[in-house]
Amino acid sequence: MVIPRPAMLESVDSAPFTLAPDARISVAGAGASSVAELLRAELASDCSRSLTVVHEPPAFGDIAIVIADDEAPDGHDAEGYTLEVAAEGVRIGAATTAGAFWGVQTLRQLVPAECGSDPLTIGAVRIVDHPRYAYRGAMLDVARHFFSPDAVKRFIDAIVLLKVNHLHLHLTDDQGWRIHIDSWPNLTAHGGSTGSDGSDGGFYTQDEFRDLVAYAAERHVTVVPELDMPGHTNAALASYPELNADGVSPALYTGSKVGFSTLLSGDATTARFVDDVVREVAALTPGPYLHIGGDECQSTDPADFLRFIADAAATVARHGKIPAGWHEMGKSGDLPDGTVGQYWDFLTPRGSAADETLSFVRQGGSVIMSPADVAYLDIVYEEGDRLGQDWADGPTTLRQSYEWDPARVVPGLTEAHILGVEAPLWTETVETVSDIEEMVFPRLAAVAEIGWSPAPSDTDAVETARDFDDFAERVAHLAEHWEAAGTNFRRVPEVRWRERVSS
Ligand code: ACM
Numbered sequence: 001m002v003i004p005r006p007a008m009l010e011s012v013d014s015a016p017f018t019l020a021p022d023a024r025i026s027v028a029g030a031g032a033s034s035v036a037e038l039l040r041a042e043l044a045s046d047c048s049r050s051l052t053v054v055h056e057p058p059a060f061g062d063i064a065i066v067i068a069d070d071e072a073p074d075g076h077d078a079e080g081y082t083l084e085v086a087a088e089g090v091r092i093g094a095a096t097t098a099g100a101f102w103g104v105q106t107l108r109q110l111v112p113a114e115c116g117s118d119p120l121t122i123g124a125v126r127i128v129d130h131p132r133y134a135y136r137g138a139m140l141d142v143a144r145h146f147f148s149p150d151a152v153k154r155f156i157d158a159i160v161l162l163k164v165n166h167l168h169l170h171l172t173d174d175q176g177w178r179i180h181i182d183s184w185p186n187l188t189a190h191g192g193s194t195g196s197d198g199s200d201g202g203f204y205t206q207d208e209f210r211d212l213v214a215y216a217a218e219r220h221v222t223v224v225p226e227l228d229m230p231g232h233t234n235a236a237l238a239s240y241p242e243l244n245a246d247g248v249s250p251a252l253y254t255g256s257k258v259g260f261s262t263l264l265s266g267d268a269t270t271a272r273f274v275d276d277v278v279r280e281v282a283a284l285t286p287g288p289y290l291h292i293g294g295d296e297c298q299s300t301d302p303a304d305f306l307r308f309i310a311d312a313a314a315t316v317a318r319h320g321k322i323p324a325g326w327h328e329m330g331k332s333g334d335l336p337d338g339t340v341g342q343y344w345d346f347l348t349p350r351g352s353a354a355d356e357t358l359s360f361v362r363q364g365g366s367v368i369m370s371p372a373d374v375a376y377l378d379i380v381y382e383e384g385d386r387l388g389q390d391w392a393d394g395p396t397t398l399r400q401s402y403e404w405d406p407a408r409v410v411p412g413l414t415e416a417h418i419l420g421v422e423a424p425l426w427t428e429t430v431e432t433v434s435d436i437e438e439m440v441f442p443r444l445a446a447v448a449e450i451g452w453s454p455a456p457s458d459t460d461a462v463e464t465a466r467d468f469d470d471f472a473e474r475v476a477h478l479a480e481h482w483e484a485a486g487t488n489f490r491r492v493p494e495v496r497w498r499e500r501v502s503s
Contacts, residue, residue, distance in 0.1 A: 029067030080130030135420025228293030259298030330359030
């Protein structure tokens with residue numbers, strides 16, 4: 001009953017575990033107490049239980065978290081874990097705090113959603129689990145509509161339950177610039193003052209952003225900041241006339257067209273701008289990646305685009321980060337070694353999308369898969385929905401978001417080239433936290449499972465290799481946890497939702 005489906009789960013011949021009021025969390029190994037504190041806080045908020053964390057061997061009925069080199073499943077030190085539930089206790093073993101933290105997320109799903117009253121029991125089970133891909137991502141567009149630090153933290157809390165470990169923040173676009181840059185303060189003072197449909201706008205101070213990144217890191221989520229360029233830059237162009245060819249700033253933009261703005265190429269002021277914003281954002285970012293967009297540059301001359309991307313990607317590398325970008329960036333043959341491409345064309349690649357994607361591999365990089373017709377969370381679930389858009393061959397049902405495989409999209413792109421998967425949420429129509437959650441859940445559960453769970457065997461068609469009915473049943477179970485946590489989700493017709501349990 002777990003999403004993502006664990007690599008190995010077997011029931012065990014034992015009476016169930018009962019969480020007694022005096023149960024403790026026993027920790028051993030470096031970092032185990034930090035994971036235990038998060039579990040303690042979750043059991044307090046999810047289930048009104050107050051457990052104590054002890055640095056002692058477990059007694060009967062305790063939950064043990066053990067971090068040691070030999071605790072991870074073989075070959076899966078980075079994020080693998082084991083989880084055993086039996087009458088005598090619960091035991092999570094891992095080689096890292098990340099592995100132990102994912103074990104805790106599995107345990108949270110095994111705990112009944114209605115866990116506030118006794119007895120709280122968990123059926124005996126043994127799980128040995130590890131991810132298929134190192135990168136499981138969700139993207140939040142905070143440029144079209146701005147979302148507060150607290151809203152982003154709530155989003156992080158919700159995605160970690162699915163073992164999503166990267167949060168890509170789309171920080172800049174035509175409609176708004178959302179990260180304060182000390183050396184170019186008008187980017188946020190002016191360029192951050194509006195959003196889509198005339199919404200209020202807003203931005204993160206550098207302290208707020210640092211705090212967000214730290215909050216994510218405590219939960220084993222790496223923030224991937226995106227400064228989209230050279231297109232999608234009207235907010236920057238509106239803030240600084242000197243970034244424009246004619247020295248005149250355009251007005252701020254609150255509509256939803258794309259492809260009309262561009263930074264200049266081979267221009268000294270623009271080069272200084274790019275260097276400054278990349279330097280400041282790189283300094284705020286402990287994670288390895290800095291995303292520079294590169295998508296939908298319809299207003300950039302093709303030769304200028306190549307020059308711009310080569311210069312900007314080199315700037316990112318110079319500031320110590322691995323450049324990432326949408327697959328159009330693969331038009332460039334001058335990318336730093338290891339540059340990551342993000343594929344956002346369809347399940348059947350059109351035009352030059354496949355070749356641009358393979359270009360990252362040819363240049364020593366890897367690829368994140370976000371096929372828009374299945375992995376884009378902003379696409380409507382059904383015709384006529386209040387929220388969302390339908391350009392990417394929409395609607396996109398839960399089944400469609402589940403029945404695909406990252407290694408069978410771009411011919412020639414094999415498992416070893418794929419860093420992972422990501423489900424992006426663009427927010428042209430998305431205004432509130434409740435809107436975010438309605439678009440994201442349950443479809444993110446599908447993409448998270450594709451990123452974590454073992455690959456379907458090569459001989460099967462993806463549609464039959466993925467057992468949608470089994471997945472849908474697990475979604476219905478998970479939804480009880482979403483309800484208990486107050487997380488909104490779309491009650492898609494493909495899932496037999498359980499009767500609402502009153503609390
Ligand atoms: C994109 O959807 N423009 C990457």
